[in-house]
């Protein structure tokens with residue numbers, strides 16, 4: 008149980024299948040722990056493959072009635088879900104912080120962000136328009152219709168355990184598609200609370216099921232290979248996304264992939280230093296650096312390097328580390344011991360090659376997975392801090408000299424999700440905007456995520472877009488009709 012919930016009915020530990028709360032496989036449960044304390048907070052059902060398959064079958068059975076609903080009727084259910092989520096935002100944030108660790112202020116922001124996707128796609132549901140085409144002959148009528156793709160299987164990560172779910176489920180339901188969701192095993196409680204609120208909003212049985220599982224690989228294989236599933240949508244690491252794409256190939260399944268990132272930041276000599284510092288703080292340290300759009304490699308032009316490094320270090324020293332439920336905390340715990348060890352390993356590699364720790368660099372506090380917000384100077388491209396997604400509160404600073412060098416350094420990655428640029432030169436901004444290989448670019452800001460804009464990456468950061476009008480397309484099929492008079 009989570010102390011302090013106003014509505015204990017949102018604390019759900021069973022699976023939600025075909026509109027019913029149900030136990031999982033016997034003798035198998037997911038132990039959910041609080042990353043701030045290491046203590047256990049719940050034992051959650053872990054479904055069997057048969058139960059996951061049953062959820063898929065119930066989705067297929069519910070599809071025809073859900074797609075037959077008018078767009079307005081689906082939009083009304085989504086708006087009710089949106090209202091209920093906002094009414095429960097404090098409980099949802101407390102559940103989220105308890106299982107994931109981010110500060111409550113960030114958790115509240117995530118709930119609002121997640122809810123914004125529900126509202127956005129409630130509105131988009133009524134804008135799924137087709138077209139009448141100018142015919143190629145005078146005796147035909149040509150039309151193009153958008154139709155729901157069918158049963159959607161979704162797999163989501165632990166770092167945004169609310170918004171990554173609504174960013175998928177809301178457009179799917181709006182389009183007329185049923186969804187079976189497998190949330191991350193570290194953070195199933197947020198998903199189950201959303202399912203309870205969807206049930207209260209009137210989402211019909213079978214249209215939205217949640218199947219937590221300790222055996223992600225087996226459930227993932229079922230989702231990727233089942234003939235019932237028409238659409239697989241995944242958010243998580245590139246490694247798992249690659250595996251799922253390969254598994255889905257056998258059924259030519261439509262896939263959306265929101266994968267790993269390695270965001271470059273370019274700070275030019277003409278940047279406004281306070282703006283650049285605030286932008287890097289926002290892009291680097293949100294969720295203790297555990298976001299896919301985090302600033303991962305910070306390239307600073309040589310003329311501003313010393314001043315920027317000093318200003319950023321001073322700002323980072325002011326970031327407080329602690330339990331996200333306490334007031335004023337900026338950096339919560341990392342999700343688990345493995346995540347903390349990875350940060351230590353990357354730092355040791357950098358220092359071993361000559362990098363210098365300017366701020367932080369150690370675990371914070373007595374025990375646990377808290378890590379000091381860290382600034383590392385004199386980092387080079389040869390270091391793992393630059394080559395790998397850090398997923399921790401570490402800001403590596405790399406020098407560069409010219410615009411051409413900055414472009415080459417920024418694009419020297421197999422990933423291309425987000426990127427950031429700080430400059431006051433229109434010519435530099437235009438040059439970099441055109442040359443940098445990313446799906447999303449922040450210019451003089453580190454906060455870019457919104458439901459109104461298409462979220463996604465290029466290269467090995469993924470396929471497709473979420474949010475915006477584009478985000479609906481991933482849940483639709485196009486039918487062309489040629490009618491002979």
Ligand SMILES: NC(=O)C1=CN([C@@H]2O[C@H](COP(=O)(O)OP(=O)(O)OC[C@H]3O[C@@H](n4cnc5c(N)ncnc54)[C@H](O)[C@@H]3O)[C@@H](O)[C@H]2O)C=CC1
Pocket residue numbers: 162163164165166167171189190191192223224225226227228242243244245247248250251264265266267268298299396424468469
């Ligand atoms: N592009 C985006 O929007 C986002 C990308 N990410 C990326 O996700 C990663 C961190 O999240 P994690 O949850 O640790 O990623 P992960 O890939 O380990 O897990 C993501 C989800 O996949 C499941 N999973 C794990 N192995 C699987 C398998 N073999 N088959 C099927 N499902 C499997 C997990 O249980 C979880 O639900 C980072 O690389 C981050 O960049 C995270 C959030 C957003």
Ligand SMILES: O=C(O)[C@H](O)CS(=O)(=O)O
Pocket residue numbers: 166167297298299300301456462
């Ligand atoms: O990085 C992620 O996990 C999310 O996509 C973060 S965001 O959408 O809030 O930027």
